[in-house]
Amino acid sequence: GAGVSQSPSNKVTEKGKDVELRCDPISGHTALYWYRQSLGQGLEFLIYFQGNSAPDKSGLPSDRFSAERTGGSVSTLTIQRTQQEDSAVYLCASSLVGPPYEQYFGPGTRLTVT
């Protein structure tokens, strides 16, 4: 079946602009995760949606970052007033409910802020 898809694959934006990144999880996966990966760095957790529960936003680096998940499926990560340090690959993953929460990742969106 279809895997996790993300769009766009690449995004170049000017400093100060807002950007929206989209994630389509695997059908039936109720858990959805956003991560950020900077060059040579590990995966940095951003936010986690689990079913109808309140999302875990503990990883969001600032209030410029927000995410929503509509209808328990598609998710959008929004970065307002982008800064150069926001440049990174943004990865989305989804999983089934219950441990061990094996995660399936999308290809990522490479964001470059100029």
Place this chain on the structure above:
Amino acid sequence: SQKIEQNSEALNIQEGKTATLTCNYTNYSPAYLQWYRQDPGRGPVFLLLIRENEKEKRKERLKVTFDTTLKQSLFHITASQPADSATYLCALPNYGGSQGNLIFGKGTKLSVKP
């Protein structure tokens, strides 16, 4: 909070040899541990899961061990091939966060030379 250390940033081996990657964690022992593979420009791909009551798990040329006394997991690739060259990540449940949330190590970049 839980911390993960993947000792080697990079590991270079000759084709046909066994590659051994290390993942150490601090604090509490997790109920399970996961290993992922990440190729350049792609999202991580789940490889293997090992539970705390399992000493060893195998899948084709891959073997994972889990030593809760040493707080360590070893990931072995036997009869390594150049196609095994990638970055390998270990991941543990983040009990300090929401259920289902994983924390990832920074990864070990494996290069298998022909």
